Amino acid sequence: MNLGRYIRRTAAHQPDAEAVVCGPVRLTYAELDDLSNRLATALRGLGLIRGDRVATLAANRAELVVTEVALYKAGLARAPINARLGATEVAHMLRESDARVLLTDAAHLETARVAAPGTAVKTVLGYDGPSELGPGYAETLDGTAAEPVEVDCAPDDAAVLHFTSGSTGKLKAAVQTYGNRLALLRKSVMSADTRIGPGCRQILAGPVTHASGMPLMGIFFAGGCAIVLPRWDAEEFLATVERERATHAFVVPTMVNTVLALPSARDHDLSSLRQLVYGAAPMSPQRIREAWELFGPVLSQGYGCGETTSGVLFLSTEDHRRAIEGEDEELLLSCGRPLAEAEVRIVDDAGAPVADGEIGEIVVRGPDVVPGYHNEPDLTAETFRDGWFHTGDLARRRSDGYVFIVDRKKDMIISGGFNIYAVEVESVLHQHPDVFEAAVVGVPDERWGEAVKAVVVPRDGAALDEAGLIEFCAERLARMKKPRSVDLVTALPHNPNGKIDRRAIRERYWAGAERRVH
Structure with a gap:
């Protein structure tokens, strides 16, 4: 299997259609296919082979998207590092991932200079040009032939080492396999609530190295356009919806709050939006109603995490409508019902399902659930038991399948x-x-x-x-x-x-x- 072939296919079908927009950079599918082939070839020229790790440390930019596609084509594993982390945490992630190559931007060169020594990193590629740490990204691609690259991978090969944000006090990496990432692609196109198509334009508002980047391959598989915001700014988000005629967007509740607080929010034309998905944290019913009033009947909610390779529960736009119009107001407190291939249960401390209405822990299994944590056998054994991933979220289930999160166990x-x-x-x-x-x-x-x-x-x-x-x-x-x-x-x-x-x-x-x- 190789996920990069879908970009090649879409590029053949619609070479001149826009694939990526990020700030002033606009890439067609032909350009995305060409640049990712060049980068994949260059990385293989550095001696990297199937399964080797490559780390990225940069704020949102088009080159991060090209890098993700290139790594899929070359059968390599990506270790994305959140650009807000400090040098100590970056060094830990580089050591844990055994990354041999690091791609970074000018703003993080000093962090890379401090963090890379003592790790497996041999080459530092600079997105903004060459530096004393290594060659420049553009210069490397200019000197590389754009031959198609398609390394065959096994479903259980590591595709992404998805490091958590560290809210538990320790950075750990969920090993998302190529099989997991293929399941993510499937669930992004299986449901009418999540699927986009040619001509659709989706805004990715957060760091594309993490949750906000999860929709990328589904967008490219379907022939849509990914509009990546270089950074979050509420006014710029609304301006981008209007300017780019965005049809879809993925945001977190904190972003919605900042948009709702803008006095000028209603001055923008948001009529192109067909779906605004929010997730990664709870949002109060009052805020949901305010967002519905501002954006229109386009809201939906996803629940998932790195260990489940994105969403496994989904509250649809129709669910929101029923709640807001008074048919079933309790749904505004729900995170939805199981999505696509995921199997979700609510269980007691012994792992036995609890009765509907009783509080237990959410557990998940399916092709999108990762096999475990990188270099963490004890934590893997504790968290993944009898084929089920234990989320640590406490919830109750209604008789019609809707799940209502109560809290984190530790909270x-x-x-x-x-x-x-x-x-x-x-x-x-x-x-x-x-x-x-x-x-x-x-x-x-x-x-x-x-x-x-x-x-x-x-x-x-x-x-x-x-x-x-x-x-x-x-x-x-x-x-x-x-x-x-x-x-x-x-x-x-x-x-x-x-x-x-x-x-x-x-x-x-x-x-x-x-x-x-x-």
């Missing part, structure tokens, strides 16, 4: 012997019209062991007070679940993938505590 607060789910309290806080963003954590409490703490960012110009927010929650939750205290802040910490970093928030309150619950 559950135990106060006075009661289990309190941070997500449930956060969803109530987000119903308050003056709350822009909120996070709930457990903090030390001599009487209760843990107490519920809300950390809240007010909307611009809003006047919030602690007592009022606590009473707002008390009116909508069991009183034991209401926050015992509220801290008002100007911003919440986010991890490199844009999710609120609960671990960092919790650390502020547990630093120096004699006993830690988590």
Whole structure:
């Protein structure tokens, strides 16, 4: 098998159609096929063979897309590194991946200079030109013939070492195989809710090295165009939808929040949008309704992770409509039903399925679930049991198959012997019209062991007070679940993938505590 052949096929069918747009760079399918052939040939000329690792460290740019396609063609494994990470974390990822080649941009040359020594990296290719670390990307491609490259791979060959964002405190790599990536391509075109076709134009708003890049091969397989934002900017996102006549987009809830906060949001023509998929974190029903009002009836939601090679649960646009129009309002709290080939269960601590309505852990199996973690046999054995991936997410299932996430196992607060789910309290806080963003954590409490703490960012110009927010929650939750205290802040910490970093928030309150619950 070889995933790169689909680019070659689409290039033969529509060579002049746009494949990639990123800032000022616009690549046709013929150009994407040509450039990826040249890069694949150049990498093989460096002595790389099937299965060797290649790392990337750069902000969003068209060359990252070319690199991904080239690695598929050459049968190599990609180790994408989030561009926001520091030199220590980058060095760890280079060592863990055994990458022999690193492609980086000018902004990260100093990080590469610090991180690469002592690793397996032998060649550093500079996307912005040659440097003292190695040759330039363009110069290398200009001196390489564009012969077709198609290395045959086995389904269990590593395609991507997908490093987590480190929210658990340790960077680990889920080994996405070529079989997993082919399953990702299949599920992107199997459903009318996720499929695009020739002429469709999808905005990828986050780092294409991670979740935002998951749709790429499905777009190219179908003959659409990937519009990659160089960086996130809410105003530029809306301008890009209007200018490029984008039909599809993938965003995270934090991005939606920043768009909704723009006074000028309604000044843009968003009528070309057919689907706006959000995922990677929960979004409150109030925000979903506001987004529906702004963007129109185009919202859908995906739930998945690196270990499941993108989404495995999906809440469709029709599901959103039913909820917003009052037919089934509870659906706004759901992350959907199983998508494509994934099999999803809710199980107890022994791995046995729980009854509908009871809380258990989400487990997943299927062709898109990775075989394990790179160089982590103990963690793999703990997380992948009896063929099932244990997500660590607590949820309940409705009798018609809709899944409702309650919390992360590690984020559950135990106060006075009661289990309190941070997500449930956060969803109530987000119903308050003056709350822009909120996070709930457990903090030390001599009487209760843990107490519920809300950390809240007010909307611009809003006047919030602690007592009022606590009473707002008390009116909508069991009183034991209401926050015992509220801290008002100007911003919440986010991890490199844009999710609120609960671990960092919790650390502020547990630093120096004699006993830690988590």
